[in-house]
Each structure stands twice: as structure tokens, then as C-alpha cells.
Amino acid sequence: MNVHDILIIDGLQYVNWNRELFEQAKRGGVNIIHVTIAYWENKKEVTENIVNWDKKFNDHADLIMPIKIADDITTAEKNGKIGIIFGFQNCSPIEDDVRLIEKMHHMGARIMQLSYNNQSLLATGCYEDGDSGITRFGKVAIKEMNRLGMIIDMSHSAELSTLEAIEISERPIAITHANPSSFHDALRNKSDTVLKNLSQSEGMLGVSLYPFHLANGSACTLEDFCNMIYDTAELMGIDHIGIGSDLCLNWDYTILEWMRSGRWSLTPDYGEGTATQPTWPKQPAWFENNLGFQNIIDGLKATKFSDEDIKKIMGGNWYNFFKSSFTPLDTINNG
Amino acid sequence: MNVHDILIIDGLQYVNWNRELFEQAKRGGVNIIHVTIAYWENKKEVTENIVNWDKKFNDHADLIMPIKIADDITTAEKNGKIGIIFGFQNCSPIEDDVRLIEKMHHMGARIMQLSYNNQSLLATGCYEDGDSGITRFGKVAIKEMNRLGMIIDMSHSAELSTLEAIEISERPIAITHANPSSFHDALRNKSDTVLKNLSQSEGMLGVSLYPFHLANGSACTLEDFCNMIYDTAELMGIDHIGIGSDLCLNWDYTILEWMRSGRWSLTPDYGEGTATQPTWPKQPAWFENNLGFQNIIDGLKATKFSDEDIKKIMGGNWYNFFKSSFTPLDTINNG
Numbered sequence: 148m149n150v151h152d153i154l155i156i157d158g159l160q161y162v163n164w165n166r167e168l169f170e171q172a173k174r175g176g177v178n179i180i181h182v183t184i185a186y187w188e189n190k191k192e193v194t195e196n197i198v199n200w201d202k203k204f205n206d207h208a209d210l211i212m213p214i215k216i217a218d219d220i221t222t223a224e225k226n227g228k229i230g231i232i233f234g235f236q237n238c239s240p241i242e243d244d245v246r247l248i249e250k251m252h253h254m255g256a257r258i259m260q261l262s263y264n265n266q267s268l269l270a271t272g273c274y275e276d277g278d279s280g281i282t283r284f285g286k287v288a289i290k291e292m293n294r295l296g297m298i299i300d301m302s303h304s305a306e307l308s309t310l311e312a313i314e315i316s317e318r319p320i321a322i323t324h325a326n327p328s329s330f331h332d333a334l335r336n337k338s339d340t341v342l343k344n345l346s347q348s349e350g351m352l353g354v355s356l357y358p359f360h361l362a363n364g365s366a367c368t369l370e371d372f373c374n375m376i377y378d379t380a381e382l383m384g385i386d387h388i389g390i391g392s393d394l395c396l397n398w399d400y401t402i403l404e405w406m407r408s409g410r411w412s413l414t415p416d417y418g419e420g421t422a423t424q425p426t427w428p429k430q431p432a433w434f435e436n437n438l439g440f441q442n443i444i445d446g447l448k449a450t451k452f453s454d455e456d457i458k459k460i461m462g463g464n465w466y467n468f469f470k471s472s473f474t475p476l477d478t479i480n481n482g
Numbered sequence: 483m484n485v486h487d488i489l490i491i492d493g494l495q496y497v498n499w500n501r502e503l504f505e506q507a508k509r510g511g512v513n514i515i516h517v518t519i520a521y522w523e524n525k526k527e528v529t530e531n532i533v534n535w536d537k538k539f540n541d542h543a544d545l546i547m548p549i550k551i552a553d554d555i556t557t558a559e560k561n562g563k564i565g566i567i568f569g570f571q572n573c574s575p576i577e578d579d580v581r582l583i584e585k586m587h588h589m590g591a592r593i594m595q596l597s598y599n600n601q602s603l604l605a606t607g608c609y610e611d612g613d614s615g616i617t618r619f620g621k622v623a624i625k626e627m628n629r630l631g632m633i634i635d636m637s638h639s640a641e642l643s644t645l646e647a648i649e650i651s652e653r654p655i656a657i658t659h660a661n662p663s664s665f666h667d668a669l670r671n672k673s674d675t676v677l678k679n680l681s682q683s684e685g686m687l688g689v690s691l692y693p694f695h696l697a698n699g700s701a702c703t704l705e706d707f708c709n710m711i712y713d714t715a716e717l718m719g720i721d722h723i724g725i726g727s728d729l730c731l732n733w734d735y736t737i738l739e740w741m742r743s744g745r746w747s748l749t750p751d752y753g754e755g756t757a758t759q760p761t762w763p764k765q766p767a768w769f770e771n772n773l774g775f776q777n778i779i780d781g782l783k784a785t786k787f788s789d790e791d792i793k794k795i796m797g798g799n800w801y802n803f804f805k806s807s808f809t810p811l812d813t814i815n816n817g
Contacts, residue, residue: 187578243522243574244745266603266617268746277642279612282601284746291748307612410579411603411619413626 150176154462158353158391159324169210175437185235187409193240217470234258258298270308278305319349324391330375346383353391358428359419365429373450389465485511485776489797493688493726494659510772520570522744528575552805569593593633605643613640654684659726665710681718688726693763694754700764708785724800
């Protein structure tokens with residue numbers, strides 16, 4: 148099975164894009180990418196990021212296009228363009244204002260994490276000791292995101308907050324980029340309880356290729372990775388798993404410092420790294436960049452997945468999920 | 483004992499000040515007032531509030547002066563002016579930036595609550611169901627406030643967060659305006675555990691006269707109020723109790739809506755009120771405004787407090803607490 152013959156959707160990437168990298172992604176067969184446009188950015192800063200993306204859409208109109216509604220995914224595929232979905236890894240762009248959710252939706256945001264490692268105004272992050280669950284503001288925000296058709300993403304959130312988000316949200320939620328804790332025990336990975344509740348509510352998991360989420364880190368084998376997908380499919384069902392590579396490319400260390408320390412810390416926080424190894428981890432040799440998707444297809448094939456299942460994992464499941472998730476509630480309710 | 487013969491310090495008021503109200507406060511014998519300049523205000527909004535206060539200090543220089551250092555309290559008293567201490571009821575003015583704590587200190591803020599009813603980035607509020615305790619950002623913020631000499635106030639925070647703040651802070655903290663839950667069971671009042679830990683760490687409680695914090699609300703008698711102070715002194719020791727009246731004057735309902743709902747709710751949140759009784763509660767007849775302090779002195783006297791103890795409660799304890807709290811740590815450490 149060739150990467151160019153099936154729909155490939157990546158549930159999260161954080162890349163410092165330029166023309167060469169868009170071209171590489173196209174050669175690698177990627178159709179749709181959920182791109183991160185905020186970690187700690189506030190309203191003003193995220194607006195600047197969106198304006199910068201406008202310039203990219205203009206300069207590289209032959210290669211990329213924005214995804215705002217489900218039909219855009221089909222349009223992108225038909226025209227051979229990479230579809231770009233805007234997402235926030237944190238709720239910082241809405242600051243303390245629930246009405247900004249709709250404004251951010253107008254500007255194109257379709258996915259928002261309720262917290263990023265730390266406590267936010269909406270939910271607790273996975274690096275905190277305590278976990279207050281979904282806050283009062285968080286409950287209002289979830290309702291508003293449900294109404295608009297903005298996906299709730301709990302990738303960097305803590306256990307109780309994640310379980311409550313699944314419970315409170317009237318629409319299925321996503322963990323766009325994380326792996327099961329049973330595969331590799333890390334604060335960022337997810338318990339079987341979370342994964343089961345996620346799939347039972349028709350939610351989606353994007354399995355991650357970020358070395359800190361992998362057994363044996365950068366040395367993780369393709370076989371182990373695909374076996375993890377197999378085990379996760381046993382747990383969650385094949386229809387609830389996609390790829391969320393968490394591919395980070397072309398950034399220097401200062402960006403990783405921003406991701407980890409934002410403005411909340413006076414000294415560097417090393418996050419998943421350490422003081423002696425603070426910088427970006429090395430990607431596994433079989434997934435160094437967007438040319439690696441063929442390897443994953445081949446690995447899944449070797450793990451005895453059927454062609455139908457491989458299609459689901461590589462993009463079919465995300466397609467169905469995005470299609471139903473991006474529709475505003477009033478459109479659904481009014482037929 | 484006359485109100486004009488002793489030091490009167492109010493641990494918190496929220497008044498829409500004008501010349502008449504400053505004059506009334508002076509007639510009432512108040513020397514020092516901790517005034518609220520933020521509930522949900524962000525950096526820009528709180529700066530505007532501070533600029534508006536600059537105008538007040540200019541226009542009413544014969545009546546009021548700002549308190550920035552401990553010695554200012556003595557200066558204010560000596561010159562017959564009301565000393566004004568700036569405080570935030572929430573950490574919203576520092577947004578997501580720990581370095582803004584020092585900037586706010588430069589602008590005059592001397593007291594900051596770590597959360598206001600809801601979850602904040604630093605701590606959980608008393609209206610939330612869960613309580614994550616002091617967050618990662620909160621720990622950094624407490625250290626920074628300790629360094630600068632900015633008082634940590636947990637009046638509107640949740641139980642675990644408050645206990646952790648007492649534990650984590652290297653300097654005594656305050657609950658500027660609340661009562662014991664044993665006197666009146668309300669989300670805003672405090673457990674015996676909190677009050678004991680507060681006093682054991684040399685912290686301060688300001689007892690509140692806001693009707694929602696009082697047994698029998700607006701109908702609370704002066705005798706019951708003073709007996710509550712007596713019982714609280716038994717629990718905490720006489721040196722850890724002051725007045726924190728929470729006196730709210732001259733505001734219309736829209737301000738109460740702002741205090742309760744900020745920007746986080748799409749519908750009115752009624753807080754301590756109800757949909758049928760949404761507006762400001764009526765003050766007890768014996769403490770309708772800043773002329774009521776003499777009644778409290780008389781009430782304490784009738785409750786068999788000694789003159790020395792009454793002086794402590796009415797201002798002496800706050801004076802000692804502010805004096806040691808406002809000194810920056812490096813000044814203390816360098817002698």
C-alpha cells in the first residue's frame with residue numbers, strides 16, 4: 148500500500164514551516180495536518196500567528212490550504228493540496244474570556260487543548276501534583292466549544308480533568324497526540340481508563356512519535372510502535388485510533404524553552420528533558436520527518452493489520468471524526 | 483474607648499470612593515484601608531485603575547495617601563490622613579507572567595489573592611468542586627511574592643490551596659476578609675483547620691462584616707459578631723485577628739455582576755446571592771459604613787475584651803503584620 152493512494156491525516160505537528168518542508172510533506176503523502184499555533188500565546192499573540200499563516204496560505208497557495216469545514220478536507224485532497232487545521236495546545240488564546248472562543252473559531256481555530264502541562268483556567272495539566280478536574284469556567288468553555296464545533300483536546304491534561312472532559316462534553320473529544328502509559332510510562336501518556344472512556348464516548352487518540360512518548364525513546368523500533376498500535380486497537384477499537392505524530396521540525400532550543408517555561412517560570416523548566424539533555428530529542432530513524440509515513444504503513448502491514456484497518460489508522464478515522472466534529476451544533480440540530 | 487484614640491485598620495474594603503466617602507471614613511476614625519483594585523482585571527485594566535487612584539491621591543491629598551512601606555503607616559497616622567494599601571482580589575493582573583508580580587509591586591500592589599472564587603493559574607477558588615492545591619506557577623509566584631514583600635491573601639481560595647499556601651510560603655500569609663465556618667457555614671468562610679494553621683504560621687485573619695459571611699446575614703447582631711471574635715481568639719490567639727470588613731459601598735449591580743461573573747460566564751452567576759435576590763445585601767444596622775467602627779469597639783468592650791486586646795483587633799495586629807510583611811526579603815537578609 149502506497150502513501151499516495153490513501154488519505155493521510157496527522158493529528159498534530161509543530162513545524163517551523165517553509166516551502167521546502169511543505170514540499171517534503173507533499174512528497175511524504177500527507178493530506179491533512181493539525182498544526183499548533185499556540186502554546187502560551189495570548190489573544191494578541193495568537194492573532195499575529197494567524198496573520199503569519201495567512202501569508203503562508205498566500206505564498207504557498209499551490210501547496211497548502213486552510214481547513215475550516217469538513218468539506219474542505221475533500222477539496223484539499225481533490226486538488227492535491229495539504230489541508231491545514233489550526234489548533235491551540237493551550238487555552239491561553241481565550242485568556243479569561245469565554246466569548247473569545249467564538250472569536251478564535253471565526254479566525255479558524257478548530258481544536259483547543261484545555262490545559263498544557265500546567266493548571267489552566269479550564270483544567271489541570273499532566274505535570275501538576277493535584278488535579279481539580281474541569282473548572283467552573285471549563286464547564287462553560289466546553290459547552291461553547293461543543294456549540295461551535297471546536298474539538299476539545301486533552302493531550303497535555305491530567306487524568307481526572309481528562310475523564311471529566313469526556314463526561315461533560317456532549318460531543319466526542321480527542322487526545323490528538325499521546326500514547327498509552329502501558330507502552331511507556333510518562334506523565335504525558337494516558338491510562339487504560341482514560342483510553343477506554345475516550346473510545347466509549349466515540350473519541351479519538353492520535354498515537355505519538357515524539358521520542359519522550361515512546362518505549363526506548365529515539366531507539367524505539369517500528370515494530371514496537373506498530374505492536375503498540377495493535378494493543379491499543381484491542382483496548383479502544385480500531386475506529387478510535389489515528390496518528391498524531393507530534394513531529395517537531397526546524398525549531399531551535401529557544402522555542403522548546405518557550406513551550407516548557409512560557410512566562411510562568413523564572414528558571415528553565417526542562418519538562419520531559421533534563422538539565423544535562425535539555426534540547427530536542429532525536430526522532431526515530433524510521434520517522435525523521437513527513438517522509439516517514441510510508442514506513443508506518445509498511446510497519447502496520449507487517450503487524451498483520453488489514454488494508455482497511457491501515458486506511459482507518461492513517462487517516463480514515465480522523466476524517467470521520469473531523470467531519471462530524473467541525474459541524475456547529477445548531478446546523479446539526481436544524482438538520 | 484474612642485475610635486479616634488486608637489489605630490483603626492480595615493483589612494479589606496471595596497468602595498466606589500469619592501470625597502464624601504473619604505470624609506466619612508475620616509469621621510469614622512479609620513487610619514488605614516486595604517482597598518481592592520482588581521477582581522478580574524488584566525494587566526492593562528489594573529494599570530488604568532492605578533492611574534485613576536493617582537488622580538484620587540492628587541485630588542484628595544489632604545485626606546488620603548498611598549501606603550508603600552511600613553513607615554508610611556506611621557506617617558499617615560501622624561498627618562491625620564487615611565493610608566491606602568492596594569490589593570488584588572485575584573491574580574488576574576499578572577496574567578500568565580510571573581515577572582509581572584514585581585511590576586505590580588513597583589506600581590504599589592502590596593496584597594494579592596491567589597484565586598478569586600474560581601480556579602486561577604495559581605490556586606483553586608472556594609466555589610470550585612475540586613481543588614488542585616497550589617499549582618506549579620503558584621509555587622513560583624509565592625516565592626516571588628515572599629521576596630518582594632507582597633502579602634499572599636487566600637480569602638476567596640479553597641481549603642487545600644489555602645493550607646498549601648500557608649505551608650509553602652516562607653512568610654506569614656493573610657485571610658484578609660472571611661469568618662470561621664463554625665460561625666456561619668458558607669463557601670467563603672474558613673474551617674478551624676485553616677484558621678489554626680494560619681495562626682500557627684503567624685498569619686492574620688480579618689473578620690468580615692459582609693452579610694453573606696455572617697450568622698443571620700444582615701440581621702446578625704453586634705453581640706453575636708463580637709462573640710464570634712471572642713471564640714476565634716480562643717482558637718487562633720488574640721494576636722492573629724483583625725477587622726477585614728469587606729465593606730462594599732456606592733456600587734450599582736453591574737459591578738456585582740462583574741465581581742461574580744467576570745468574563746468567564748455566558749449567563750449571570752449569582753455567587754452568594756440568588757436569581758431572586760441577585761443584588762447587594764444590606765449591611766447590619768450597626769455597620770452600614772465607615773462610621774460603624776465605634777460600634778464594634780463598644781461591642782468588643784461589652785464582650786469583656788480588655789482595652790489592650792481591642793487595640794490589637796482594631797488595628798494593632800494588622801499594623802505589626804503589615805510592618806513585617808512589606809519589607810522585602812533581601813532588606814531583611816542584608817540587615
